[in-house]
Amino acid sequence: MNDTKRFGVSVPQDLLKKFDEKLEEKMYSNRSEAIRDLIRDFLVKKKWEESDEEVYGSLTLIYDHDKKGISDKLTEIQHEDHTHIVSTMHIHLDKHNCMETMAIKGRPQDIRKIADRLKSTKGVKHGKLMMTSV
Ligand code: NI
Numbered sequence: 001m002n003d004t005k006r007f008g009v010s011v012p013q014d015l016l017k018k019f020d021e022k023l024e025e026k027m028y029s030n031r032s033e034a035i036r037d038l039i040r041d042f043l044v045k046k047k048w049e050e051s052d053e054e055v056y057g058s059l060t061l062i063y064d065h066d067k068k069g070i071s072d073k074l075t076e077i078q079h080e081d082h083t084h085i086v087s088t089m090h091i092h093l094d095k096h097n098c099m100e101t102m103a104i105k106g107r108p109q110d111i112r113k114i115a116d117r118l119k120s121t122k123g124v125k126h127g128k129l130m131m132t133s134v
Helices: 013-025 030-048 070-080 106-120
Strands: 053-066 085-092 097-106 124-134
Touching: 013 030, 030 106, 030 124, 053 070, 053 106, 070 097, 070 106, 097 106, 106 124
Parallel strands: none
Antiparallel strands: 053 097, 053 124, 085 097
16 A cells, blocks of 8 residues: 555544444454545445446345235335346244345436335335445
């Protein structure tokens, strides 16, 4: 790293304290290493979002299957977008909760739209879209 550049960053004290605590948990040896990772993450995310090429994402949803009609609704949306949804894995977490993970391919804006639609379905407790770029 002979072309490394140093720069100063102003951060509120309490924010830095929380950050340092997390660094220890994540086994980072120093702040620079953690910040480099954050910058790389940010750039990958940007590249992914701005791309017009076909990319891949994975969406994980947690939902309560006791909620009337939710399983049917989620399946219906996936059928409507079957050209983008590559695969779905369903896991029965406990008596009430289900986890569904979907592999989605397409343009980033299409993937984002499908993910938002699924995440905002009534009864979905948590949804997270993971983005990736090759
Ligand atoms: Ni289930």
